[in-house]
């Protein structure tokens with residue numbers, strides 16, 4: 001891969017905190033394959049002293065991510081114990097997209113236990129949106145039936161550096177909203193906020209494994225485009241770079257963006273551009289739902305409707321261009337994709353990989369994970385699981 005023009009995550013030396021987080025992740029990842037390990041096995045796996053391994057285990061036990069069980073006595077000496085992933089705790093993830101919100105409960109294995117539809121966020125009215133979300137979150141917690149370590153929230157919005165406020169969300173028309181405080185007033189749990197692309201990258205990085213990439217880039221496409229980056233060694237330290245990326249001048253200069261300029265990436269691959277031919281052809285359906293509309297357009301394309309075929313071909317062409325440009329700029333070695341294009345089929349992704357590969361003149365860096373478009377909701381749940389309950 002060529003040297004990136006500008007790297008979003010600048011190289012720096014690994015700190016003690018980076019190392020701790022990396023070792024925690026390696027252990028949790030290992031315990032998904034191997035259900036129970038002793039502290040001595042953990043030390044051997046992580047290549048560290050038993051004392052250091054014991055400290056990592058204690059922290060994960062305190063967060064409710066691990067449980068300890070006595071080991072059957074085999075010979076003389078002190079009976080040991082094994083550690084496994086807990087099934088007693090869960091993280092709650094709230095995924096707030098411009099068109100639709102969902103609430104998920106996620107266990108320490110990264111599996112989604114349940115998912116509830118939480119309606120559509122209100123444009124210009126974050127408080128009403130929160131008031132409608134809260135009963136759905138309480139219902140999810142009741143149905144999940146496990147202790148809650150925390151609530152993670154993924155927002156289709158730009159957040160402040162401390163992840164407390166929504167600074168702005170162009171499509172929701174929310175500005176300077178103290179979202180964490182407002183939600184915390186009704187839900188007495190630890191709460192953390194991130195952008196939806198950042199939540200998706202948390203879940204995707206756990207899916208593909210911390211050892212399988214150096215720099216991961218996630219491209220989230222809904223009404224607009226969001227991008228997040230993370231390094232293998234410190235997945236919680238994600239970087240949302242989407243705010244500006246969606247308004248890079250790469251598209252048709254005649255198309256006006258809601259930011260006031262024209263030719264933005266958002267007007268090229270955003271849902272409005274993709275679905276416009278469907279509206280023009282009078283396709284019936286629920287236009288407020290990106291998933292059902294996208295599936296409808298795919299079904300029409302399979303029936304040979306030429307407008308639908310060209311709609312999907314155009315998206316493939318434009319998306320390949322967008323992924324090529326942002327891969328060149330940011331220099332990731334792996335790329336994941338979320339949002340409405342995830343509703344399309346294997347044929348679409350095979351063609352996309354081919355085009356990106358041809359543009360970059362390298363094998364396609366796109367990884368297709370099993371969790372597909374559930375990544376942002378699952379990642380919000382994992383964010384909830386990363387919180388320590390006081």
Ligand SMILES: [Zn+2]
Pocket residue numbers: 246247257258259260261262264266
């Ligand atoms: Zn724009």
